[in-house]
Amino acid sequence: MHNNFQNLKEEIEKINQKIQEYLEKNNIHSKLQSLNSQMLSADFWQDKNNSQRVIKEKKFYEDLTNSLNNNVEKLKDLDDLSQLAYEEENLQVQNEVLQNIKDLRNEVKKNEIKCFLSNEADPLNCYIEIHAGAGGTESQDWADMLRRMYLKWSDKKNFKSSLISEHKGDEAGIKSATIKIDGDYVFGWLKKESGIHRLVRISPFDSGARRHTSFASVWIYPVVDENINIEILEKDLRIDTYRSSGAGGQHVNTTDSAVRITHIPSKIVVQCQNERSQHKNKETCMNMLKARLYDYEIKKREEENQNVESSKSEIGWGHQIRSYVLQPYRLVKDNRTSFESTSPDKVLDGDLDEFLEQSLYKLNEK
Structure with a gap:
């Protein structure tokens, strides 16, 4: 006793x-x-x-x-x-x-x-940029699944999400997309999601029902508010306009209203096509560019920039931060924290909190 x-x-x-x-x-x-x-x-x-x-x-x-x-x-x-x-x-x-x-x-x-959510940029809203890896339709469908996962997570948190730009896949899914999520401490929660995400499954696009491995990259960066001063010189920019590849129907832009801005010194590229007005799309692009440059400086200060850039450049084997296996067994495993879930359907439906919490724990062990 x-x-x-x-x-x-x-x-x-x-x-x-x-x-x-x-x-x-x-x-x-x-x-x-x-x-x-x-x-x-x-x-x-x-x-x-x-x-x-x-x-x-x-x-x-x-x-x-x-x-x-x-x-x-x-x-x-x-x-x-x-x-x-x-x-x-x-x-x-x-x-x-x-x-x-x-x-x-x-x-x-x-x-x-x-x-753990007490760093300078943690309270900010964030952009999520998703790119399909090599592999055509398979990877493009996987990129779309990841986008849905983050949008579902956002909904569960009662956050607000909006589509900034999208390039659809040739047959299904997306080649790339950028979404913005507004909510309390969104960047703080999602900041460690940047990296390569790997999917293993029986392909719905393969008539032979073979198992395929697909990759897509996720890139998270904070939405910069007006209090943070980022100097951008006009001579450092290349601004291109093009016709939006919209979802169809009345919302397709029939003018060259979509905008792409390249920041030449850093090679950062941002694009926006969600507004009919070229002026509004350019304004959104400039805000995204400020956010990317701010995030770039944060990473440099944290001496993480080299690792982040290398993980962005190679969307393939050996660089994934998390694996989602649907066949031959069912498991989602984070390679950095070793945290696992045997319910991939729940995770892909936005049940991400435990993975995000474990990433924050790992980050604060250093």
């Missing part, structure tokens, strides 16, 4: 220490103080974009702090209850305390993950 009680006490103390570590390691209290100070400045409301960003961040940290404080209160109650159960030698209540500790541990873990 004494050992059980001691184990409970130790478990409670461990969780409490974890909570304090999160708060200190991520400077949550000082970040809140800084945001509160900004809100008290006389000209705070004059810059609408900045004030919205500060309010959004403040709410995030307040909710996180309140949740962690609530965890601490629950721990105190469980500590008192375990003491009572020990004194009365009540094994049933001890077991209840043990179950409550397990539930609380999961709750604390979710708060820990939120602590």
Whole structure:
């Protein structure tokens, strides 16, 4: 009986220490103080974009702090209850305390993950760029499946998604597409999804029903707000217009309204065709280019740029970050975290949170 009680006490103390570590390691209290100070400045409301960003961040940290404080209160109650159960030698209540500790541990873990979303660009919205690898229809269909997966994930989170550009496949799927997702901390959640995604399945396009391996690349970068100043020189740009390859019907653009911009020094290319107006498409392209250049600078600062660029350039064997196997067995495995799911249908239907959480854990182990 004494050992059980001691184990409970130790478990409670461990969780409490974890909570304090999160708060200190991520400077949550000082970040809140800084945001509160900004809100008290006389000209705070004059810059609408900045004030919205500060309010959004403040709410995030307040909710996180309140949740962690609530965890601490629950721990105190469980500590008192375990003491009572020990004194009365009540094994049933001890077991209840043990179950409550397990539930609380999961709750604390979710708060820990939120602590990881405290980098400069994490609160921003994001673009998702998807490109089919070699392999024609197979890879183009796989690229379309990935796009659907991220759109489904976005829907589950009640985020807003929009199609920026799309190049359809020859028979099915897409050769490439760019989508934008708006929501709280979207870039923070998705930033580690950049890389090569591999699919193994019995091909629906193969009359011999043979197994095929397909590849597609995913590239995530943040939507830059107006507070972040990115200098772009006109002489560094090549701007092309072309006719949009729309989905058909009344929405096909009959003018050369689609825009492609190449940033010559960095070789970054962005394109947009979702608006009828060439001016609006050019404006969207410039915003995307700013985002790409900002992300490029972030990666350089983090000394990750070389790895990211190499993973983008080779869409094939040996470079995948995650494998989705539908045949001969059913498994989704992340090659970086070794996290697995035996329910690929759920994952492809947008059930991505566990993979995203494991990536954030891995990132913060460094």
